[in-house]
Each structure stands twice: as C-alpha cells, then as structure tokens.
Amino acid sequence: MDKPLHPLRIANFRAYWLSRFTGTVALSALAIVIGWQVYSLARETMSIREAAFLLGMIGVAQFVPLFLLTPLVGLVADSVDRRWIVRFTTGLLVLTAGTLGVFTWAGMLGLPALFGAAIFIGIARAFSGPAYSALAPNLVPRESLPTAIAVSSIAWQVGTIAGPSVGGLLFAIHPDVAYGTISALFVVALGAIFLIGPVPQPPAQTDRRPLIRILEGFAYVRRNRLVLAAITLDLFAVLLAGATALLPIYARDILHVGSQGLGFLAAGMGIGAASTAIFFSIRPMTSNVGVKMLIAVVVFGLAILTFGLSTNFWLSLVALVVAGCADMVSVYVRSSLIQLHTPDHMRGRVSAVSQLTISASNELGEAESGLLASLLGPVGAVVFGGVGAIAVTLLWARLFPELKRARTFDPPDNLAIEPQHGVAQP
Structure with a gap:
C-alpha cells in the first residue's frame, strides 16, 4: 500500500495552514490583550472578585452570538463556498482589531468598546469555525486526513503559543505595537485564504427545506453515539476545568508576574498541545483511540487541579504544559472521529454543532470560572473545575461504552463518505 500523501505537499493545504496559523496567532493575541485590558480597567474601581466576574462576562459576550447563529452557520458552510466564508470573517476581525487599536491610541478605550469587540469576535468565529x-x-x-488534522492542529496550537506571548510582550512594549501587529497578522491570514484554489463543494440540496437540513446536523450527532460521546466529554471537561479566563488574575494577584508572565502562562497549554500535535503529525494515533481520550481528560483535570493549588510560577507553567498535552490528545481524537465519521455533505452542520459545544466549553467556561471565582475565589474555582473534569470522565466512561470500544478512527462500512475530487496536486 502506498504511503498517504503528506498534506503539506498539497498547495491548497499549505495556504490553508498559513491562514490558520497567522489567524490563530492574531486571535490568541487579541484575546489576551482584551482580557488584560478588561481586568485592568475593572480593577481601577472593583475588587478582585468583582473584576473576575466581569472578566468571565467577556466569554458570555463571545458565546451568545455564536449560540444564536449556530443553527444557521452550519447550513451556510454546507451551501456557500467555504473559502469566501473564511475571507469575510477574517476581514471582520481585521476591522475589529484595527478599531480597538485606534480607540486605544486615542485614549477612548472603555469597557463598552471591549465588550462590543468580543461580540464581533463571536460572530466571526461562529461562521469561520465550521x-x-x-x-x-x-x-x-481521505487517507491523509488524520495527518492533516494533526498538522492543522499544529497551526492552531503553535498559534496559541505565539499569540499570547506576542500579545502580552508587545502590549508591555506599547498597546499600539500590539494592535498593529495583530491587525497585520489578520491581513496575512486573509491573503493566504485567497491563495486557495477551487475546491469540491457539496452538491446543492434542494429537496428539503432549510429548517429540516439544519436539524439534520443535530439529529446526526444525537444518533452517532461515538461522536456524541467525544463531543460532550470535551464540552463538560473544558467547561468545568477551563482556567484560561482566570490567568490575568493569577498573573497579577497570585503569582505576581505581570503582563509578561501572563504571556508565558497563556502560552503554556499551547506549548504542550503543539508538542503533542507535532508528535501525531509524525506518528498518527492508530489504536485504542477512545481509551486514550478518556485517560487524557483525566490527566487534563489533574493538571488543572495542580495549577489551581500552585503558588510557584514554574510549577504553574509546567502544569499548564501538561494540561495542553492532554487536551491535544482529546482534540485530536474528537476531530478525527467527527471528520471521518461524517459524510461531506453534512460536515458543515456537524462541525457547527461541534463548534457550539467547543465554544460552550471555552466561552461559557470562562463565564463559569468568573462566576465561581467571584463566589469561591480564583483558587477555589480552578480546583473545583479540575475535580469536576475527572468526575465527568469517569461518568462518561460508564454512560458511553462506545468510547472504550473505539479502537481506530475507521468509520463503519455503511457510512457514505464521498471520495475526494479535485484535490490539488503537490
């Protein structure tokens, strides 16, 4: 059997990878800058717990538009040229970052502008994710897809390493430098997506009403218990144990390392995740994928628990790196199962459902962390989340035995996944 073609030998995928990498760097940098500015402005007049709650509300501002738009965006991704969707949303992010930069430069930046930017980011992510x-x-x-997922995850995870560091360090130099760099990176991401040539588009489906087609995505996930288990396990684990929203609090008021230390802490999970993604791009996972996902989520919970209790910067950083490694295993398994167990004509809608759960775990996780931090303090909130992630994993192992039985990523023979046509040549 011939060795599968490596994705980076395909011109269209190289442009896709560059766009995702630069866009992720910019988005991660923008998120850390917005979080720092929100927390700093709030601390001028609020206590730590009050400012923590407001910091969590940034996540809500991003999640609400994504939640409201999810039924629509999946259908759009299955009906409209996916390249143009990414182009329009990246353009919106260019305008958002540029506007915040101008407001910061003019001394007009306030909490309403930052929350407004978070809403626009949520809209952009709602459409671009699926x-x-x-x-x-x-x-x-198709045979190169697991490797492509790992390589694509490298773009995402390396971006999460570089983004917070770029945002934190450049903001420490000057806010104008940070916003200028972020805007330029979004422009590069926009240019790269324009380099992707024509790609296969699912055939138009005119035999069913749009509402029926929208509901099909949710129904497919509900019927496929393996995909449902993978999506919901990640949802509840990260929802409970997501500590990233509280990093500004840890950097400023617990570890006392300032905005520069915040950049390193925010990059910690990305360091671990990128290392794991690089490993999978060289040696893709081939056996016991479900069990490995369950073990990884338990390790993730333990690492977050360690971070929550630590008062040493280096121990906290190591804990976040380990959490990133474990999270990447979960992301790799979940993404591979979703893409390989879903027919192409439904990938947009199923990806929208997946994105909704991911955003719920991330953005609502930020809100949950902020709310718990306002009630229990930041340490209590993180510890509660780590223990909760472990408990959910043990429960899911019993509720969804399909996970433990999943040996490989191969879908069942009766799943109709169309062969890939029009794949660009190296």
Missing part, C-alpha cells in the same frame, strides 16, 4: 473545519477534508485525500 467553514474552516469543513474545508480541510476537501483539500486532502
């Missing part, structure tokens, strides 16, 4: 996810399988042969 389009990005559904686009990748159209760029590579």
Whole structure:
C-alpha cells in the first residue's frame, strides 16, 4: 500500500495552514490583550472578585452570538463556498482589531468598546469555525486526513503559543505595537485564504427545506453515539476545568508576574498541545483511540487541579504544559472521529454543532470560572473545575461504552463518505 500523501505537499493545504496559523496567532493575541485590558480597567474601581466576574462576562459576550447563529452557520458552510466564508470573517476581525487599536491610541478605550469587540469576535468565529473545519477534508485525500488534522492542529496550537506571548510582550512594549501587529497578522491570514484554489463543494440540496437540513446536523450527532460521546466529554471537561479566563488574575494577584508572565502562562497549554500535535503529525494515533481520550481528560483535570493549588510560577507553567498535552490528545481524537465519521455533505452542520459545544466549553467556561471565582475565589474555582473534569470522565466512561470500544478512527462500512475530487496536486 502506498504511503498517504503528506498534506503539506498539497498547495491548497499549505495556504490553508498559513491562514490558520497567522489567524490563530492574531486571535490568541487579541484575546489576551482584551482580557488584560478588561481586568485592568475593572480593577481601577472593583475588587478582585468583582473584576473576575466581569472578566468571565467577556466569554458570555463571545458565546451568545455564536449560540444564536449556530443553527444557521452550519447550513451556510454546507451551501456557500467555504473559502469566501473564511475571507469575510477574517476581514471582520481585521476591522475589529484595527478599531480597538485606534480607540486605544486615542485614549477612548472603555469597557463598552471591549465588550462590543468580543461580540464581533463571536460572530466571526461562529461562521469561520465550521467553514474552516469543513474545508480541510476537501483539500486532502481521505487517507491523509488524520495527518492533516494533526498538522492543522499544529497551526492552531503553535498559534496559541505565539499569540499570547506576542500579545502580552508587545502590549508591555506599547498597546499600539500590539494592535498593529495583530491587525497585520489578520491581513496575512486573509491573503493566504485567497491563495486557495477551487475546491469540491457539496452538491446543492434542494429537496428539503432549510429548517429540516439544519436539524439534520443535530439529529446526526444525537444518533452517532461515538461522536456524541467525544463531543460532550470535551464540552463538560473544558467547561468545568477551563482556567484560561482566570490567568490575568493569577498573573497579577497570585503569582505576581505581570503582563509578561501572563504571556508565558497563556502560552503554556499551547506549548504542550503543539508538542503533542507535532508528535501525531509524525506518528498518527492508530489504536485504542477512545481509551486514550478518556485517560487524557483525566490527566487534563489533574493538571488543572495542580495549577489551581500552585503558588510557584514554574510549577504553574509546567502544569499548564501538561494540561495542553492532554487536551491535544482529546482534540485530536474528537476531530478525527467527527471528520471521518461524517459524510461531506453534512460536515458543515456537524462541525457547527461541534463548534457550539467547543465554544460552550471555552466561552461559557470562562463565564463559569468568573462566576465561581467571584463566589469561591480564583483558587477555589480552578480546583473545583479540575475535580469536576475527572468526575465527568469517569461518568462518561460508564454512560458511553462506545468510547472504550473505539479502537481506530475507521468509520463503519455503511457510512457514505464521498471520495475526494479535485484535490490539488503537490
């Protein structure tokens, strides 16, 4: 059997990878800058717990538009050229970052502008997430898809390493430098997506009403218990144990390392995740994928628990790196199962459902962390989340035995996944 073609030998995938990498760096940097500015402005007049609650509300501001738009965006990703969806949303992010930069430069920046930016980021992510996810399988042969997912995850995870560091360090130099760099990176991401040539598009489905087609995505996830288990396990684990929203509190008031230390802490999970993604791009996972996902989520919970209790900067950083490694295993398994167990004509809608749960775990996780921090303090909130993630994993192992029985990523023979046509040549 011939060795599968490596995704980076395909021109369209290289442009896709560059766009995702630069866009992720910019978005991660923008998120850390917005979080720091919100917390700093709030601390001028509020206590730590009050400012923590407001910091969590940034997550809500991003999640609400994504939640409201999810039924629509999946259908759009299955009906409209996915390249143009990403182009329009990246353009919106360019305008958002540029506007915040101008407001900061003019001394006009306030909490309303920051929350407004968070809403626009939520709208952009709502449309771009399913389009990005559904686009990748159209760029590579099916046998190369697991490697493509790992390589694409490298772009995402390396971006999460560079982004917070870039945002924190450049903001420490000057806010104008940070916003200028972020805007330029978004422009590069926009240019790269324009380099992707024509790709296969699912055939138009005119035999069913749009509402029926929208509901099909949710129904498919509900019927496929393996996909449902993978999506919901990640949802509840990260929802409970997501500590990233509280990093500004840890950097400023617990570890006392300032904005520069915040950049390193925010990059910690990305360091671990990128290292794991690089490993999987060289040696893809091939056996006992479900059990490995369960073990990884338990390790993730233990690492977050360690971070919550630590008062040493280096121990906290190591704990976040380990959490990133474990989280990448979960992301790799979940993404591979979703893409390989979903027909192409439904990938946009199923990816939208997946994105909704991911955003619920991330953005609502930030809100949950902020709310718990206002009630229990930041340490109590993180410890509660780590213990909760472990408990959910043990429960899911019993509720969904399909996870333990999942040996490989191969879908059942009766799943109709269309062969890839029009794949760009190296």
